[in-house]
Amino acid sequence: MSSAAVGKTQSDSHGSGQDKPDTGWRLLKLRDLRWLWMGQAISQIGEGLNKVALLYLVYNLTNSTLMTTVIGVLQTVPPLILGPVLGVYIDRFPKKWLMMGADTCRAGLALIIPLLYAANALTLPRVYIVVFLMAVVATIFGPALSSTVPLIVERAQLTAANALVASTAMIGMLVGPAVSGLGIATVGMQAVLYVSSGTFVLSVLSLSRLHLKQSRSQEARQRKGGSFSKDLKEGLRFVFVKHRTIAGFILASLCYSLASSAFVFLLPVFAEKVLHVGAMMLGWLWSAYGAGMVAVSITLACSQQHRAGTRLLFIAGAMVIGGVASFVLAGTAQLILSIVLVALIGAGLASFTPIVWGMLQEMAPEKLRGRIFSIFNTGAMSASMIGMVAFGWTTDRLGPQISLFGMAGVFWLTAAAALALWKFADMSQVKSGTDQQGQRVAC
Secondary structure (H helix, E strand, O other), X not given: OOHHHHHHHHHHHHHOOOOOOOOHHXXXXXXXXXXXXXXXXXXXXXXXXXXXXXXXXXXXXXXXXXXXXXXXXHHHHHHHHHHHHHHXXXXXXXXXXXHHHHHHHHHHHHHHHHHHHHOOOOOHHHHHHHHHHHHHHHHHHXXXXXXXXXXXOOHHHHHHHHHHHHHHXXXXXXXXHHHHHHHHHHOOHHXXXXXXXXXXXXXXXXXXXXXXXXXXXXXXXXXXXXXXXXXXXXXHHHHHHHOHHHHHHHHHHHHHHHHHHHHHHHHHHHHHHOOOXXXXXXXXXXXXXXXXXXXXXXXXXXXXXXXXXXXXXXXXHHHHHHHHHHHHHOOOOOHHHHHHHHHHHHHHHHOHHHHHXXXXXXXXXXXXXXXXXXXXXXXXXXXXHHHHHHHHHHHHHHOHHHHHHXXXXXXXXXXXXXXXXXXXXXXXXXXXXXXXXXXXXXX
């Protein structure tokens, strides 16, 4: 029996007699999805702990903002350079063991820095090496995770399942940095990194409970091995020549990523230079942004999956609303209105990834998912870097309002890309869900 069939059997075992597949938190009744969600939530909290502790450490070692920003560069380089290459190997090996291996490596790497610190052997180059290696491991984990979800749930549950998985990133973003800051202030940076290592160990234990059966095609690929260059070309050819609809989704993702990452970095500047508020009100803006993302994630998780065209129109509408909110935000200095607008932007941004991931998972053959998602992530990361640099420069030279106008334009461009896909793309392989079944259900 294939992995997809195993996931379907799990769903049928608790949903017999129901015409509509479970969504929302009911999806966590699926044993494998429950363990995957728990492992990813714990892992995301560990990443949040780790990120803040490393930034604090480097700034304390160097007292240099520039040297601190090198952390971000080192975390970005591996997906750009190694993404498509690692995608070949992600397709060759079982996803469960890849994810467990990745988090085992992250647990060990998180231990290195406090141990070196305790031995008075910690230097800045060694910190940078550890950060780079952790980024390489994370480059493996992401596509492996995206490739695992379709092995657990039915096609009609992909958007809801992806929204649940995406919610773990928000949990990590809200819990990890706050706990890390409190830990650094009370028990020290070393203790925080020890705890971070422990979270990755807990994630490995959760992932070990998955029962994902390898498909026959993957077992055959492992036995045969195959040429690396041939496999790499196969993935690139599938995306850019054979199935250009996927290339269209990557193009839409490039537009989305140009502004989505930059907005997060622009928010503190907007709070200081336009609203003239301090850290407390900035916290309210951050909370509004997170609340908007959580609201849409819950909505997607608790909804039956629509037709492909309806999902693309949902993305287009969300991007239009996000663009309007960014445009209006650039022209207001009212705090309450700004909080509402930031929440709308967060809601618009949260709609993109779960839906696009679900559609890619439906279109991508199982044997190519690792390569396709690695190429997708590489493109998104490249656009994020360009967006952060471009909008950062614009903010410094022309002011945050001009950057917000520019982001509004990028949001609308993403909406146009979604509409182009809705109008012209071949969606024959995206068949799950119907418009009539797209009603909200109890979570």
